[in-house]
């Protein structure tokens with residue numbers, strides 16, 4: 470549709486680092502992957518420095534900031550350690566995510582409503598340093614209101630539950646979860662928050678969620694890196710951009726070239 474604003478694609482390169490760390494060496498290099506994603510049209514790079522450093526390491530974050538001319542979305546737990554790293558690094562944005570050492574991947578959204586006092590101090594410190602602050606939350610009214618009250622710039626709506634229902638063929642549950650995402654996106658935009666989404670998205674899911682008019686950015690990693698094993702990172706990033714553009718109605722000849 471004419472006049473629609475394109476949805477940005479943030480490529481999460483965590484699992485390039487997972488593969489690198491499998492042998493304890495330096496290959497494949499997450500920074501090289503970020504540069505390849507940029508060449509394929511990615512609008513930003515997302516990297517999650519976990520407390521246990523299971524994939525992305527401190528040196529990766531420093532090199533991404535220094536060597537990759539794309540906005541860096543630094544995902545982190547809301548701990549004093551990570552805030553200090555963020556203040557030293559000064560990424561384009563910090564996305565505060567919940568983190569439990571024993572989890573396989575991010576399991577839920579940040580409990581912004583339950584952590585207002587602690588988060589308030591940290592959000593203020595990050596914003597004072599000129600860093601945009603995103604909260605990774607479930608599409609729930611109280612969490613969205615808390616994000617706005619905290620002065621966050623962005624909410625990233627957790628699409629994991631919806632993607633799990635889709636993958637399991639649980640159509641009614643998937644439909645109900647997508648309705649939560651649809652309502653959450655509208656509510657967040659009404660609060661003046663920039664609306665992102667991510668977790669578990671594949672080509673079809675990204676196309677569907679990109680059709681929500683409030684969505685400004687999608688952050689996608691695990692599926693893309695998995696597909697890149699078969700078809701190459703350049704090809705899968707270009708295909709994902711085309712899926713997102715088709716969903717938003719902003720497809721151009723460049724997307725299908």
Ligand SMILES: CC(=O)[C@@H](O)[C@H](O)COP(=O)(O)O
Pocket residue numbers: 481483484517519544566573574575605667668
């Ligand atoms: C917050 C989120 O959904 C992901 O961006 C996060 O990075 C998932 O953690 P892993 O990459 O460790 O699976």
Ligand SMILES: NCC(=O)COP(=O)(O)O
Pocket residue numbers: 481515625666667668669670688689690691692
């Ligand atoms: N915040 C979501 C993200 O960066 C990527 O999540 P996934 O695609 O690796 O599940």
